[in-house]
Amino acid sequence: MVTRRNPVMGVLFLIVNFFCLSVLYLTLHAQFIAVIQILVYAGAIMVLFLFVIMLLDLGEETRFAGKGRFRKIPAVALAATVLVEILLTVGVLGTPAGQSERSVEIGTVEFVGHALYTGYLLPFEITSLLLLAAMVGIIVLAKKKLGSS
Amino acid sequence: MIPLSYYLSLSAVLFTIGVAGVLTRRNAIIVFMSIELMLNSVNLALVGFSSFLGDVRGQILVFFVMAVAASEAAVGLAIIIALFRNKQTVNIDEINIMKW
Amino acid sequence: MPLIGFFINGIFGKKIASERFSGFLGSGVVGASFAASAWVFIEMVRSPVDSRTHVVTLFDWISAGSLSVAAAYRIDQLSILMCLIITGVGFLIHVYSIGYMRGDPGFWRFFCYLNLFIFMMLNLVLADNFLLMFLGWEGVGLCSYLLIGFWHDRRFDTGGYPPGSSTTSDAARKAFIVNRVGDFGFLVAMLLIFSTFGSLAFGDVFPRAAAIVEPGSTTIFWITLLLFLGATGKSAQIPLYVWLPDAMAGPTPVSALIHAATMVTAGVYMVARCSILYALSPATLQIVATLGCLTAVFAATIGLVQNDIKKILAYSTISQLGYMFLALGVGAFTSGMFHLITHAFFKALLFLGAGCVIHALKGEQDIRRMGGLAAAMPTTRWTFLAGSLAIAGIPPLSGFFSKDEILLRTYAGGATLLWIIGWITAGLTAFYIFRLFYMAFEGEGRYSQDVQPHEMPVSMTLPLVLLSILSIAGGFIGIPSNLGGRNLLEGWLEPIFSRADARLASPHEAPLSMEYALIALSVGIAVLGVYGAYLLYRRRADLAARIITRFNAVYGLLLHKYYVDEIYDALFVSPLDRISKTLLWKGVDVKLIDGAVDGTATLVLKLSDRLRRIQSGVAQGYALVFVLGIIVILGILVLRF
Numbered sequence: 001m002v003t004r005r006n007p008v009m010g011v012l013f014l015i016v017n018f019f020c021l022s023v024l025y026l027t028l029h030a031q032f033i034a035v036i037q038i039l040v041y042a043g044a045i046m047v048l049f050l051f052v053i054m055l056l057d058l059g060e061e062t063r064f065a066g067k068g069r070f071r072k073i074p075a076v077a078l079a080a081t082v083l084v085e086i087l088l089t090v091g092v093l094g095t096p097a098g099q100s101e102r103s104v105e106i107g108t109v110e111f112v113g114h115a116l117y118t119g120y121l122l123p124f125e126i127t128s129l130l131l132l133a134a135m136v137g138i139i140v141l142a143k144k145k146l147g148s149s
Numbered sequence: 150m151i152p153l154s155y156y157l158s159l160s161a162v163l164f165t166i167g168v169a170g171v172l173t174r175r176n177a178i179i180v181f182m183s184i185e186l187m188l189n190s191v192n193l194a195l196v197g198f199s200s201f202l203g204d205v206r207g208q209i210l211v212f213f214v215m216a217v218a219a220s221e222a223a224v225g226l227a228i229i230i231a232l233f234r235n236k237q238t239v240n241i242d243e244i245n246i247m248k249w
Numbered sequence: 250m251p252l253i254g255f256f257i258n259g260i261f262g263k264k265i266a267s268e269r270f271s272g273f274l275g276s277g278v279v280g281a282s283f284a285a286s287a288w289v290f291i292e293m294v295r296s297p298v299d300s301r302t303h304v305v306t307l308f309d310w311i312s313a314g315s316l317s318v319a320a321a322y323r324i325d326q327l328s329i330l331m332c333l334i335i336t337g338v339g340f341l342i343h344v345y346s347i348g349y350m351r352g353d354p355g356f357w358r359f360f361c362y363l364n365l366f367i368f369m370m371l372n373l374v375l376a377d378n379f380l381l382m383f384l385g386w387e388g389v390g391l392c393s394y395l396l397i398g399f400w401h402d403r404r405f406d407t408g409g410y411p412p413g414s415s416t417t418s419d420a421a422r423k424a425f426i427v428n429r430v431g432d433f434g435f436l437v438a439m440l441l442i443f444s445t446f447g448s449l450a451f452g453d454v455f456p457r458a459a460a461i462v463e464p465g466s467t468t469i470f471w472i473t474l475l476l477f478l479g480a481t482g483k484s485a486q487i488p489l490y491v492w493l494p495d496a497m498a499g500p501t502p503v504s505a506l507i508h509a510a511t512m513v514t515a516g517v518y519m520v521a522r523c524s525i526l527y528a529l530s531p532a533t534l535q536i537v538a539t540l541g542c543l544t545a546v547f548a549a550t551i552g553l554v555q556n557d558i559k560k561i562l563a564y565s566t567i568s569q570l571g572y573m574f575l576a577l578g579v580g581a582f583t584s585g586m587f588h589l590i591t592h593a594f595f596k597a598l599l600f601l602g603a604g605c606v607i608h609a610l611k612g613e614q615d616i617r618r619m620g621g622l623a624a625a626m627p628t629t630r631w632t633f634l635a636g637s638l639a640i641a642g643i644p645p646l647s648g649f650f651s652k653d654e655i656l657l658r659t660y661a662g663g664a665t666l667l668w669i670i671g672w673i674t675a676g677l678t679a680f681y682i683f684r685l686f687y688m689a690f691e692g693e694g695r696y697s698q699d700v701q702p703h704e705m706p707v708s709m710t711l712p713l714v715l716l717s718i719l720s721i722a723g724g725f726i727g728i729p730s731n732l733g734g735r736n737l738l739e740g741w742l743e744p745i746f747s748r749a750d751a752r753l754a755s756p757h758e759a760p761l762s763m764e765y766a767l768i769a770l771s772v773g774i775a776v777l778g779v780y781g782a783y784l785l786y787r788r789r790a791d792l793a794a795r796i797i798t799r800f801n802a803v804y805g806l807l808l809h810k811y812y813v814d815e816i817y818d819a820l821f822v823s824p825l826d827r828i829s830k831t832l833l834w835k836g837v838d839v840k841l842i843d844g845a846v847d848g849t850a851t852l853v854l855k856l857s858d859r860l861r862r863i864q865s866g867v868a869q870g871y872a873l874v875f876v877l878g879i880i881v882i883l884g885i886l887v888l889r890f
Contacts (some may be wrong), residue, residue, distance in 0.1 A: 010179050014186065021189055024159075027151065030199040032212050033192075040215050045185065053178060054228045056233050064193050076169055078876050083165040085883035090157045102203035113207050116212065127216045134220035141227040209659050 007053050011046055018042040029107040156197035163190035181218075181225050188218045282374050330586065331518055332372040334593050339506060341712035345601050346502040349608060359396075359500070366392035366507065373515055377438050386435065386483065389515060390428045393507050396501035411787040424496050431482015438475035441468065455525050473526050473533040480516030481663050486567070486574060487542045493567055497559035501604030504559060506596045514589050517573045524582050531782075536658075538578020542667045542674075545571030549677035553684070558603050565640065566596060568678065572655055575671060581658035588651040595648055597640035598716035599682075602633040606689060606711070612651040618775070628713065630690045635717040637686045642678035642775045649772070656771055675771055679778025687782055 018041045026032035170183030192211045199207025350359050373385025398421030544756035545568045552564030569592050639648035660668040
């Protein structure tokens, strides 16, 4: 995805990615999360991205020109370094052997919902506030000014 | 059974790809998408841990991460739109008004 | 106590415009000091010999690591002697100054400086360690500078060099700088002493000197030599004497006090105080004696032909100081001190008398334009005559005894060549001083007609009289034993010098007949000198002129002081000046120091210029830095496990 120059293609590939992730979640017995992933990410956020791309009518991304040509190399190198380090961390630390017995149970909507509304009620409510704030901000930002652009 | 480390490795790889995307691309929107990719990789790791440790808190966190990611993506896009109106471009290299 | 006088005069003097007050206060404190010294002296005389030394420690001055110096004062036979001289003669000169400086706008300032000077000098002689002595040493140098340049911008004739005339402040500066060179020697010597003995206190150094140091070793040689270098600066010997003649630009009482009786004797005192150190280094002693002798004859020859009354006296001082160092050099420490005392008397007398003459003739200092003052200023004339006789070494005045003893000890010590030179110098001394006397006082008046000379007020003449009495009678404290008198001075100072005397080979006592012969010789040449002056300047003045033309070259050489000043200038002053101007000023100061400062600023500027590029405004740049940070942190994490 990151290698595509056409942004629309990039979005589409990302959607595929999300679907795959969703499946992975299912293998982990996290039903709720899997569904949410599709609904929210693939369904809402990516659609939003597409809207914006269409709205702005972007063409293909231009090639790197001039000095920026070499930007890719150190970037990739750094990224590779990060990868290596994370893998090392993971390898050094121990991981649990197998899936826990409870995994099935906790992945259900009921269980998660129950936990959300009892133990984590406060963050839940605050999140709603956050969404509200985001909405307001977006509208303010993206609104056409009256009388001028 | 797939061991946890596989999931974690996949998460790492996804994360790295996201990083590369952030550093390399010039289109702001694609940069945002890379950021979303990174967030998703973290989600994957969290869910994996949650499943293997039998703790629901991982999934709770994922829930919240998703919510935040959604709002953040929306706001970012709104900013880009506003920028685009002014500069007619989403090329990051040209959006350098914050330069000292 | 003089310090109090200094403060009061300094702070209030400006407001109190009354001359009388400053004069009285200034003289008063010195007089009080004299009384105190006299009282201590009498106490000392009464107490047994062993307990005559007192060390009074006021407070701990420096305490740094292994160096611990206290502000301690030592009162013993030697220092009390110096105290008496300093305060006594100083008091007389203060009184004289009341009359001399009358009407001068800087009256209060003068007494201010004078008091400060006395304070510093007392510090010097009373100090119990080298550092405190050095404080006084520097202090008198400073006061000398202040007092020489007292009349700031007066021009005066320096006898041909530097070309044209220079101001008094030039002279003062010269004095200070030349002194500095000597002080450098003193400092290095102090360092050596500290490293050798571990302490700077006299009480620590002197008693242990013989035990710690090898006689004749390099260390002690350098210590004594460097100390002597300091002495040559202060006491105007070769090679650092050049400041003294120019210092005559200051007011005459200054010349009398500082450059005749006290400051210039500081060097002599210092060497005498360190007698044991010098006794341990015979090589230095020889250098001291030879140098002193050479200086004596050298200065005497220059003084022969000078025409400024004060310059003659200045060269005479240098010459007499040479005698003192000669004495010290042959181990006759007591004789050196003896001559110091008598010289203080008659030289101060001569200077003050000269001051009277100058004042009377409204500032005239050239003896070719004096003369015929015998009738107008009788007191001055007679006292001046007394001083002249004393310095010429005519018995039974004091100068005869002290000078003679020096010559005697020189001969007895086996330094015959030095004796001959010293003997000749004695003749020269008599000649030039009587030349001065005759030209200034006798014969027909050669001054301009509108000047009416008259005798000076009592405040000025009284000190003259007192000093002349001392010049005449002062010799009796040191009559050598084999002439029948008791040598009081020698006995008094013996405990101080005992260690040194014991170390040096005791001089062979010359047989009595030899002594008489020597005395006769020295008196003889003195009389010859007097007669010669009489002849040339009283009877047959034309003869003097003919001799001058015959020996014109020699005359020129002497008149120009052997061109020493010119040589010094070419060797040291000019190059130093040029180096300072071009290299040090333009090169170092401008380029290096300014460059460093400017350079630092430029560097910071350039650096910040670079650094600010980091903030490019391009978000990805920032992201890059993020990632870098992440890598670092992760790396640390990995490594920790």
